[in-house]
Amino acid sequence: IHKFWETQPVGQFKDVGDSSLAEGPIEPPTPLSEVKQEPYNLPSAYEWTTCDMDSEETCLEVYNLLKNNYVEDDENLFRFNYSREFLGWALRPPGYFASWHIGVRAKASKKLVAFISGVPARIRVREHVVKMAEINFLCVHKKLRSKRLAPVMIKEVTRRVHLENIWQAAYTAGVVLPTPITTCQYWHRSLNPKKLIDVGFSRLGARMTMSRTIKLYKLPDSPVTPGFRKMELRDVPAVTRLLRNYMSQFSVAPDFDETDVEHWLLPKESVVDSFLVESQYTREVTDFCSFYTLPSSILGNQTYSTLKAAYSYYNVSTKTPLLQLMNDALIVAKKKDFDVFNALDVMENESFLKELKFGPGDGQLHYYLYNYRIRHALKPSELGLVLL
Ligand code: NHW
Ligand code: EN5
Structure with missing residues (x-):
């Protein structure tokens, strides 16, 4: 076959x-x-x-x-x-x-x-x-x-x-080939529920009206975590240390150095967004979150031609609870006019998906290695790798 x-x-x-x-x-x-x-x-x-x-x-x-x-x-x-x-x-x-x-x-x-x-x-x-x-x-x-x-x-x-x-x-x-090291589930968090429903990306839930749905997905106007700000070039060494230490717990993960972090994680307009939490007194970088921009064409809709989607990338929490950090990520993504925030059930993502009102999608993502055997398939939570 x-x-x-x-x-x-x-x-x-x-x-x-x-x-x-x-x-x-x-x-x-x-x-x-x-x-x-x-x-x-x-x-x-x-x-x-x-x-x-x-x-x-x-x-x-x-x-x-x-x-x-x-x-x-x-x-x-x-x-x-x-x-x-x-x-x-x-x-x-x-x-x-x-x-x-x-x-x-x-x-x-x-x-x-x-x-x-x-x-x-x-x-x-x-x-x-x-x-x-x-x-x-x-x-x-x-x-x-x-x-x-x-x-x-x-x-x-x-x-x-x-x-x-x-x-x-x-x-x-998205297809099954010989043989996945793990299979991950896509999850979706509506930011602009009316548009998502209008274009067929999501459906009005049972016993839900449009106005109740819009209210359900409402978010605050600005992030709630003190010291939450955009990552800058000067943060590369601190973010690299934070990330390397955090990623060491996963079975498969990128081995990022400062050059990699500068390329892959420094904010780039309409490509990648990264934020961190700097503690007020020590100025330490304690937490980090990021997402990349990947729009989809909407095929054959009279009103809308593109769906603006943010995809969760690498996130690290040491002080701010991951749930609160990712809620701030949703808030900034909404401010940037994304329609939906997508995430896989990799790393520690399970811990916030349901609470932050993500719902499971109809798509899965299978991860593969070429010329490298893994003894047992991994759980998605053991995977620390996000490909674009
Ligand atoms: S996954 C996205 C792949 N792209 C798409 O789905 C776009 C839309 N589809 C297409 O363009 C991200 C075509 O359908 C493609 C297949 C081109 C997918 N990966 O030419 P045939 C990536 O880019 C196998 C691997 O007749 P087609 C990752 C299929 O199982 N294999 O089909 C890419 C069958 O082989 P089998 C795939 O529909 C990783 C054979 O292709 C595949 O005209 C690549 C049929 O070929 C897929 N996504 O064209 C591997 N889809 O044994 C990298 C189908 O089953 C490996 N097939 O008979 C590592 C290489 C580097 C190693 C270095 C040491
Ligand atoms: C390698 N870099 O199927 C990429 N996406 O769930 C290649 N579904 O967007 C591999 N079908 O569930 C790509 N809405 C594999 C993924 C290919 C694209 C794909 C799925 C992932 C997707 C959406 C739209 C479905 C439209 C009909 C989906 C439901 C959202 C809903 C929001 C409210 C809460 C419940 C879920």
Whole structure:
């Protein structure tokens, strides 16, 4: 049933529960000289292209491909609409490789018809910090689906990752593949319930009127925690210390240094928002919360074309209760005009989801590692990794 995935060094369904298999790499690295030097073959009408994300023009082509062909919900009401600024940020972290931004063009028209990307990351699996590629934005144009193009793209990105002497990868998907290290649930907190109901994102609850629903989701005008403020460049060392210490409790988590924190967590307009709590007297940074901006196109609504969604990213509470910290995150997200605040049940998120009136969504997110076996599947709460 998985003609491609059966051939790959990933945990196979037949091995689930086999405790004779050790945790760690499935295959050893091969000498670099043995890595295939030429790209994999594409059907003859198509050619490989390396997408230069510094070029506004190329970035726009990737943006348009994804805007029209990327991930939809199961009823095809919404489609992710990552912004150009977001893609520039997501694809160019510290130490990124331009060669991992891989496109496919139609030879005749030069139109971009498919894309896959990787970015380098250090990911800790229990006590081992492993250099990995985070693979994302795999997309094949709707008119070229089911032609087995995806396996060729996956093999090509794998080859280019190997050329950088990296042998493991992490990725997420809404579909089940061999085999998830964990399966997470999406939760949604309405900020603009009327719009969410109007566009079919949510429904009026039983025995609920619109005005009762609006009242239910009302939030204060400003955050309640004293010392709650936007993160600044000068906070990078303190936030890095706070985050590293906090993340050490999870089985799988990124190993962020100051350079990573500056890139991934310093606020960037319409891309990522981060806030912290600075204690009044000691000026210590005691708590942190963040979310990224990922709008979705609303497919075929007369009134609205985009759903503005914030996605919970990395949060740390040491002094402010997580519940109060995340309530402040909801307040600032509402102020920034987001329609909905989304979160996964990763890390300690379960502790606030129900109380803060998040409801479970109809989507799940499966997390995967390539060429790294995990002995038992994790609980979502053991996972400290959020991919974009
Ligand atoms: S998940 C989002 C993926 N993108 C979308 O869903 C966008 C809309 N859909 C499409 O564009 C985030 C197409 O349907 C795609 C498949 C391109 C998804 N991951 O070409 P065929 C990511 O970007 C397998 C992995 O005929 P298609 C993460 C499928 O199981 N595999 O299908 C990406 C089957 O193999 P099987 C997926 O519909 C991680 C084969 O593809 C998959 O025209 C990538 C069918 O291919 C998915 N999301 O195109 C892996 N969806 O064995 C990275 C389908 O079952 C691995 N398939 O026969 C690591 C690499 C780096 C390693 C480094 C050491
Ligand atoms: C890798 N980076 O299905 C990404 N989203 O629940 C690739 N549902 O928005 C993997 N269907 O439940 C992506 N509203 C996998 C996710 C693909 C997108 C997806 C789900 C996640 C989603 C919404 C809309 C459903 C529309 C019909 C949903 C209910 C909200 C409600 C609010 C009030 C309280 C109860 C819940």
